[in-house]
Amino acid sequence: MWKTCCAGLALLLCCASQAEAHFGMIIPSSSSVMEKKDAALKLELSFSHPMEMQGMDMAAPKAFSVTVGGKKEDLGKLLAPAKVMGHQAWQASYTLKRPGVYQFAMEPTPYFEPAEDCYIIHYTKTIVGAFGDEEGWDEPLGLKTEIEPLTRPFANYAGNLFQGRVLLDGKPVPGALVEVECYNKGQRHTPPNAYFVTQTIKADENGVFSYSVPWAGWWGFAALNTAAEKMDYKGSPKDVELGAVLWMEFVAPRGK
Known part of the structure; x- marks a missing residue:
């Protein structure tokens, strides 16, 4: 009886931890643009449990930028408050002006998670291809940690195999753990x-x-990954979870 109860409790704790994955999010209105009429992007920046559609309040990002053709532009001034999944989030509008690969990146304000007794910093990016150019989609941005795409990160079909490389301080991370969730907008999918x-x-x-x-x-x-340095929280040093987050859209082919 006692063994059965312990096993049940362990399963509940395991399942609870599975449901606690956090994701920084940058979701643009389109991941690939071929016509000027679609060039005005709207971007949502948030922090959430995306599969469960549970939002979390996010403070103003520490940094928000776009890099195209090797040139980085600060977009922090474009951010405006918004609501995503019913919680504090941010939004921005940005118009694609020329062919290129546009890498949008966010560094959030560190968030302390009491349930895990640590800080969370998710360096988040998404990549948009514009007007037929696809040069440089695999170039890292030099973030503290990031995912280097080995598969083109836009114009992918659902069912495609995606490959990426985890980088920390610009170096690959052997055996890194990668969590994957879909943005379950409309709650169309129910996990078993x-x-x-x-x-x-x-x-x-x-x-x-x-x-x-x-x-x-x-x-x-x-x-x-866990940062080498700790951060202070009310006089106590706490671990820092560093997340390298990449958001990509996968599209169903159009039928007749």
Whole structure:
């Protein structure tokens, strides 16, 4: 009886931890643009549990930028308050002016998570291809931690295999753990149980991971590592979870 109770409790705790994955989010109105009429992007920046559609309040980002053709532009001045999943979030409008690969990146204000007794900093990015140019989609931005795409990160079909490399301080992270969730907007998908909320992958010795996306939509990949330095919280040093987050759209092909 006691063993059965312990096993049940362990399963509940495991499932609860599975449901606690956090994701920084940058979701643009389109991940690839071919016509000028679609060039005015709207971007939503938030912090959430995307599969469960549970939002969290997010303070103003520490930094928000776009990099195209090797040139970085500060977009912090474009941010305006918004609501995403019923919680404090941010939005911006940005017009694509020329062909290129536009890498949008956010560094959030550190967030302290009492349930995990640590700070969370998710360096988040998404990549938009514009007007037929696709040069440089695999170039890292030099963030503290990030996912370097090995598959073109836009114009992908649902069912495609995505590969990425986890970088920390510009170097691959052997055996990095990568959490994967979809942005379950409209709550169209119901996980069979809590294990299915967050998919988990372990990168190889070169920091490379692979994932085959099962259905169309926006998918987030979050590679998690612990910072070497701690941060103070009310006089106590706390661990810092560093997340390298990449958001990508996978699209269903159009039928007749």
